[in-house]
Amino acid sequence: MAAKRLNQKDKYRCLTRDLAWEPSYQTKEDIYPYERFEGIKITDWDKWEDPFRLTMDAYWKYQAEKEKKLYAIFDAFAQNNGHTNLSDARYVNALKLFLSGVTPLEYQAYQGFARVGRHFGGAGARVACQMQAIDELRHVQTQIHAMSHYNKHFNGLHDFAHMHDRVWFLSVPKSFFEDARTAGPFEFLTAISFSFEYVLTNLLFVPFMSGAAYNGDMATVTFGFSAQSDEARHMTLGLEVIKFLLEQHEDNVPIIQRWIDKWFWRGYRLLTLVGMMMDYMLPNKVMSWAEAWEVYYEQAGGALFKDLERYGIRPPKYVEQTTIGKEHISHQAWSIFYQYSQATNFHTWMPTDEELDWLSAKYPDTFDRIYRPRYEHWREMQARGERFYNPTLPMLCQVCQIPLSFTEPDADTTLSHRSVLHAGERFHFCSDGCCDIFQYEPDKYVQAWLPVHQILQGNCGGGDVEAVVRDYYNIAAGFDNFDYQGSPEHQRWQQWQGDRPADFNTAG
Amino acid sequence: MPVTAIGAYQAQSLDRQENFNGLQLVYLTWDRHLMFCAPFTLPLPPDMPFADFIDNVVKPAIAAHPDAVRVDFAQAIWRLDDADFQPDWQAGLAANGIGHKSLLRLDTPGLDGLNGSFN
């Protein structure tokens, strides 16, 4: 008996929708308990349209081909000592930020999608989430493999999974995903699929991958391309999810709007790290953070929210503050990392004269007035052999967990600060956006694991920062951290490059 | 709403004062001196006299700034948790009304940071 070949449409039905079943001895409410507590109303799961009618067998075939090509390039990169063709070894610090700050988020995304994939009553949505979970797991693996080559030749890439759970600045990306993963399934999808992947992900991947290309890092470019087709699928899913939820019931609209407000703000704050990478960590620069924000958010996001107006959705709350903030946040972030460089797994440095001029040109309204004087002073200190490291611990925002380093939207030389009393305890925030998030669900955020407070409670292996960094973070002093200038990494790079002058990075 | 949860949910704050082994946290920021990227988090005994706080904590914390040597603490203007504040130099921090996780803002008129750049 010859097996009948299924056409695409039948195959799709059999391998996705047909995987559902009608329960006979349990209620749907008991099987999918998380579908209701957030207040989202689903009237008909069959209205779910899969943006990509992809079945598992096609998925395996397609991904396996991509994987083969990817690993062939990794091999060639390793055999040709590709790392010696970089623009400059300072670039590798962007990779350290990526490996410790982004790759663990891919793993968190995998965990999150695996969970929500279990908790939806609609088979189409379940399968889409499961496939995305597998994609995200693949992204973790390919990123680790791409960077493992650099780990042989550069410092600070040795223990990213351990650091993700412990190092102070990594609590920023970590808390972002933990907030999403501990929310209900529909908030998770609005947070990650829509707000992050659809609205903001271009701001993460385009700068990193173009930055890699501009700086000779072909391994990273390659995994970027390999992930990009997955990412396109995730973005489409993100938009479908939001439209599906908005069309299911009008009561969903205000709930979704609040989530968009929240996750836009959290995503914007998280991307501070990317802004800093673009403006400061790429020796060959792609575009400034302000330009990237204009192209990838203001233009693209503007069109998107116009489109969503017919559902009753407006642009995210406080979006006007990001138009002001784009002129500041990368400089503010670099100032944090420069003065706390003794406690990170990467190097920092003061921009060269040429870089300072580039920053002046890209930020004509803010850079020379506020940030250049600060940097010139630090460069003088460094030239005197008194490189500035801040000996105290910073105050953190209870929600985004970033040091309180942002300035007021309407007063850019005044520290931005909000605070509330909740159950007799005082809590502090960097902005109205973070303060609102806390006030809607205070009991979630009073439990925030703020690294500074944990160190001071004695929960990170002692109160002395040097011991915390060495023993609890597993960061080697003078080797993985401190200034790039004169570091073992800088010296090694110069050896590779022949006789480049030793002081190319200093003032004057 | 205290939290959106599937059932009853009791949260435990992680940073209550009793978790700090007898100390309290005080945050300190110096207006117009953004060179210090964020306010400092200072773990202190609640009964530390304000005068000791200035000499043993505030002065070393801001020492790296060239304006630090020119600060006249007798003329400084303080704000505590967004309200005007007049410290009693002999009294302890808690007796001064400086609570756990209070934010103190130090304002030193006439000192505008590095070359007047508010840094």
Ligand SMILES: [Fe+2]
């Ligand atoms: Fe991913």
Ligand SMILES: [Fe+2]
């Ligand atoms: Fe993704």
Ligand SMILES: [Zn+2]
């Ligand atoms: Zn914040």
